[in-house]
Every structure is written in structure tokens, then in C-alpha cells.
Amino acid sequence: MKTMNSYMEEAEEVILHTYNRFPVVFERGDGVYLEDTQGKKYLDFAAGIAVFALGYHYPGYDAALKNQIDKIIHTSNLYYNVPMGEAAKKLAACSGMDKVFFTNSGTEAIEGAIKAARKYAYTKDGCTDHEIIAMNHSFHGRSIGALSVTGNPHYQEAFKPLMGGVKFADFNDLESVKAQITGKTCAIIMETVQGEGGIYPADKDFLEGVKAICEEKDILLILDEIQCGMGRTGKMFAWQDYGVKPDIMTCAKALGCGVPVGAFILNEKTAGNSLVPGDHGTTYGGNPFACAAVSKVFDIFENDHIIDHVNEIAPYLEEKLDQLVEKYDFLDTRRGKGMMQGLVVKGHPVGDIVKKSLKNGLIVISAGSDVLRLVPPLVIEREHVDEMIGKLETVLEEV
Numbered sequence: 001m002k003t004m005n006s007y008m009e010e011a012e013e014v015i016l017h018t019y020n021r022f023p024v025v026f027e028r029g030d031g032v033y034l035e036d037t038q039g040k041k042y043l044d045f046a047a048g049i050a051v052f053a054l055g056y057h058y059p060g061y062d063a064a065l066k067n068q069i070d071k072i073i074h075t076s077n078l079y080y081n082v083p084m085g086e087a088a089k090k091l092a093a094c095s096g097m098d099k100v101f102f103t104n105s106g107t108e109a110i111e112g113a114i115k116a117a118r119k120y121a122y123t124k125d126g127c128t129d130h131e132i133i134a135m136n137h138s139f140h141g142r143s144i145g146a147l148s149v150t151g152n153p154h155y156q157e158a159f160k161p162l163m164g165g166v167k168f169a170d171f172n173d174l175e176s177v178k179a180q181i182t183g184k185t186c187a188i189i190m191e192t193v194q195g196e197g198g199i200y201p202a203d204k205d206f207l208e209g210v211k212a213i214c215e216e217k218d219i220l221l222i223l224d225e226i227q228c229g230m231g232r233t234g235k236m237f238a239w240q241d242y243g244v245k246p247d248i249m250t251c252a253k254a255l256g257c258g259v260p261v262g263a264f265i266l267n268e269k270t271a272g273n274s275l276v277p278g279d280h281g282t283t284y285g286g287n288p289f290a291c292a293a294v295s296k297v298f299d300i301f302e303n304d305h306i307i308d309h310v311n312e313i314a315p316y317l318e319e320k321l322d323q324l325v326e327k328y329d330f331l332d333t334r335r336g337k338g339m340m341q342g343l344v345v346k347g348h349p350v351g352d353i354v355k356k357s358l359k360n361g362l363i364v365i366s367a368g369s370d371v372l373r374l375v376p377p378l379v380i381e382r383e384h385v386d387e388m389i390g391k392l393e394t395v396l397e398e399v
Ligand SMILES: Cc1ncc(COP(=O)(O)O)c(C=O)c1O
Pocket: 049, 105, 106, 107, 108, 110, 139, 140, 141, 142, 191, 195, 196, 224, 225, 226, 227, 228, 252, 253, 262
């Protein structure tokens, strides 16, 4: 049998080294478990970074994809296809928003959101010097546009000059947002729950305050739900728990539950006054194969009450994590919502805990500099929470 090392060495010869990957080669998944090429099983509490909301091979999901493969997997945006319309209808219904543009990734959804916001402002006043306010410690992607609104100087530095007209404010600090507003501000962009930055949910007052400013000044509110959306926080979209609706929402990751697809979704006001034919496009966006996945994901969410399940299991997950925080001095606090949880680790490198967990058959990831991030498949049961806690405790005892 070929060793994992030989797979890794062969990959390193030809794959551009932009990730310091963990030394494991995964070959298959089943439910909430992954298996490497040597047959070792891992309990997956990372879900491909909040992608596999339904775990691996959820009943009916594979069949829907296979069925679409047998029909057609691509046509192009020059024509209509059936799954595109169906998927968009379900996404619009779940979000209460109006018009969908499908993309291939979260980053590309952010690009589209930025363009829609700029075009909206341009349509109003014909000016080309509009500004966007983004948040410190945010993450929106690595393309030049998305990186420009990503509040992490370390990611940005080597790639300057970035897109102009971006100002940064502090998340959950309304005064700092107000201080950045000018007559040129066209949009405020933020994650409803900051993910990569360290699992920080927006405060209700903050989000309501930002929304009020946006309404008063006709500034567009862009909420990035790429990581926190699709049921993860106990609502289909995290903003639905705040009663604050965005003008533009971005979505990806669990939207296709493993098939690469994203979307930006506009309300009627924005859709009717921004992008028109010729303004934006993508070859694969709205691809029937990806949209068949999206459509099936929404059906499963509805028919199998996935969000009810999140709300049933998440309190148990929180309770168990809180017990760890009480027990171990170096676990400072727990933050998060639903099945998007972070444990703040003090005085010990979080990466070491991640590595040791992997060795112990548990997949967890980090966020920010000191947060252990848990974003499991939404279909985990109590027994999986217990198993995770058992495996993690073995590591924490060692630490
Ligand atoms: C909140 C948020 N926005 C945008 C992105 C970028 O999405 P993608 O990696 O699909 O391009 C991510 C990815 O981690 C994310 O977490």
C-alpha cells in the first residue's frame, strides 16, 4: 500500500506551497467521520472549514448529484438551466431576499457584492470615488478585492496596492464605524459572526446601530454569511437572529455542502439599481451541477429539520465546552453561536492542540492567533459531542 508520506511528497513536488498542510491524506468520508489512506478514522469537527453541514454522504445528496451528472453538468450563462432557477428560488425564500447571483466560491461572492455596492452608488450620483467600510480582524477572501476588505494587515502587506476606498473600523464598536463614515461611503461590510478572526459574534446593539446608520444615509449593509450562514448559528442565516436584514448577503461553503458554489444575494432596492447585463459574469456561476447540489441542500434542510437539530444539540455542545473551560486554566473562555464555537487558549500554542488532536483522531482547527475553532457538521449527535470531548480531553491533559 502506498504510504501517506509518498502521497504527500508527490503532491509537494507539483502543488504550489501556499499551505502548511497537516501530514494526513484523506481518502473518504462517512457521516461525521473521515478516513485517511491508511484506514485510520477521524471524528470531524471542522467539516472542511464549515462546508460539510450535512456530513459525508447524507441520504439523498449523492443521488441528486449523480442524477444531475446523468442529465447535464454545464451549459453556460448564455442559456437558462433548470437547477439554477430552483436553487435561486429556495435561497431567496430562505433569506427573504430577492435576487441571486451564483458564484464559484465565497471570495467571488464578495467580489460581486463589492461591485454591486459600487454600482448602486454610481447609479445614484455618477461618482467613481465611493468608499467601503470594513472591519478589523475580518476575513472575506484572498483575491485583490476581497483582500482589500479583509482587516488583516499581515495578509495584505505584500500585495499592495490593493483596491482603494476602503476604511477599517472596529467590529462591535459603533463609534468607530461612525468615525469612518463620509459622504462617499457606499457600503459597510462585515461577517455577522467573525470566523477566521477568532469567532466573534456581532453584538445586537452594534448590528442594529450599523443598520440604522445605513438606512439613514442610504449606505448598503453587506453581511458576509459565508462561514456563519446555512444554519450554523441556529438560524438559516445568522442575521435572522438579530432582526437586521442586509441589503446584500454573501453565502458559500455549506451552500453546496461540498460542491464549490457561492452566491451574493441582493434585496430589491439594490438589485433594481445596480448590476445590469454586461456588468458582471462568470462562466461557471449557476452551473446546473452546483445548483443541483444547492437545491438538494435546501430540500434536506427543510425536510429533515436540520436547523431544529442544531438548536437541539448546540446547547449540549456549549455546556460540554463550558465544562472544559472551567476545568482547564489555559482555556480562557468559550465564544460562539450554535455550531460555530471557539475556545480561547492562553499560554499554549493552539496549533499544538490542533496537531495533537489530529494524531488522536479528532479534527479541529484554529481561528485567529489563540482560538480553537469547532465548526462540526450540523448533523452531529450528543454521542459525537461526547466523543469529541473525550478525545480533546486526552490532548488537553497532555498539554
Ligand atoms: C467569512 C468568510 N468570507 C469569505 C471567505 C472566502 O471564501 P472562499 O474560501 O470560498 O473563497 C471565507 C473563507 O474562509 C470566510 O470564512
